[in-house]
Amino acid sequence: MGVLVVGSVALDTVETLEGKVEDSLGGSATYFSVAASFFHQQIHLVGVVGDDFPSEHVDFLSKRGIDLQGLEQITGGKTFRWGGSYVSDLNAAETEFTDLNVFSDFDPRLPDTYQDTPYVFLANINPELQLRVLEQVYHPKLVVCDTMNLWIDISRPALMETLKQVDILILNDGEAKQLTEKKNLIQAGKEILTYGPSRVVIKKGEHGAISLTESEFFAVPAYPLTSVFDPTGAGDSFAGGFMGYLAAQNQSNDEQTIRQAIVYGTVVASFNVEDFSLNRQRTLTRQEIDDRFNRLKGIAHF
């Protein structure tokens, strides 16, 4: 058992209407791992940082039980840094700067012990790298993938190649429309199912998420929040809650279990946006997660 995630580990400078943080812990693999760690004890991370990466962050991730064997630390290198602002629009970050640093030469290499991990999450990285990860895993039970507008724009052939080998694609509504060139989201979802994945999960921010397969359609509302403190990492937290729960159930196909996993992803994402960086997760408990899961059931059922 176990969950493998390959993605970025970063130091983020984020400004929202609530304030600003500099060089706070971020990155897709980080948000994913921490979210998944609330459900499953074997989360294996592959990423790269420089020797400026604060040891307190390594300690935090280790204490959450995340396996960092695959976190390469480059001596003399600087950690990937991203700066963004949500001051003008809470739903879309305005990127202030992107210093790839050691991440620009990232070539994911899986430790031997990672290669038969059954649950594989390809976080939002260049699809060329996602393909290289897939070459290194041995008969995974479930491969889930994320992507973004940049790769759809500049790396579509590699992305389409990746999608052929992926079981579930998780992306947001804008990306789904861009990828398929369809305006109607249901049509976009159906189109994506012809690219390879047997399921697509489309995140719609404050409008929740939908999931499509050939035969099933599921929709869950967002957890109702009267304010969003910092949306950074919400998508990766969603994916982490989703995969962590699925792996803990040792399930990859049962519709009911997958629906519950989508709701758990929704719940962890809703906590993530309540504070900067991963700060909310530092005190979050499984009981709080389960309470919010049950509250969502009370909201959606009739």
Place this chain on the structure above:
Amino acid sequence: MGVLVVGSVALDTVETLEGKVEDSLGGSATYFSVAASFFHQQIHLVGVVGDDFPSEHVDFLSKRGIDLQGLEQITGGKTFRWGGSYVSDLNAAETEFTDLNVFSDFDPRLPDTYQDTPYVFLANINPELQLRVLEQVYHPKLVVCDTMNLWIDISRPALMETLKQVDILILNDGEAKQLTEKKNLIQAGKEILTYGPSRVVIKKGEHGAISLTESEFFAVPAYPLTSVFDPTGAGDSFAGGFMGYLAAQNQSNDEQTIRQAIVYGTVVASFNVEDFSLNRQRTLTRQEIDDRFNRLKGIAHF
């Protein structure tokens, strides 16, 4: 028992990507009544038309069992005509023309037999007129009201006065934000509850609808459609399905019944957009409505 609706009866000229219809049956009271008539047999309509209003439309409404005692026909007058296009945006009509005609002097007068109707729907008309309707009804069990951006802009004091006397406000997300000047929809909903209504139902188009009271929150997804033929009348069909179902259950406060009513409203609206004008409703059956209700349950439950 019974449901009273006061609103417009119109002849619409509508253009969509699918084609164009001229002088087809429309108007808020019309869409509402027909939707409600699938659930309840005593729908009382108050509106006004000219003597150019085709008798086939009167026949259609009568055959659906709608009481037209309150439909005034002005000799020598012309029926309200509206023209709109959804060619550039399916979610928002671009108004081509508005010829109010007899509707410009509309002064709703309730026949004596209407005055103790327990379920009252104030369709989207000038809130001054909505107040005049409320003066004429005798201890209604449930008053539900709709409004639009125009009245929020030009008739806010009368609208706020109306809201004090209304149990449920139904409006769309843009209107909720405009009315409350809040960007967050949950905040907007909570704010509206301080204006008078004990419940607000906010329609979000392809993202479904939410309902808030002091203690309850409900969210239902839209019925997934891969294409929308003509969205005209969707909001009034929603309200009609909602009120018709509530009246048939003789319920106005039970959360579970109201949730089901919201889902029935969602379902009728989803059928309405499948063809021009009220054409889909001409062949629609209660069985089809119930099937789609159950399908939505299968979509939303986890």
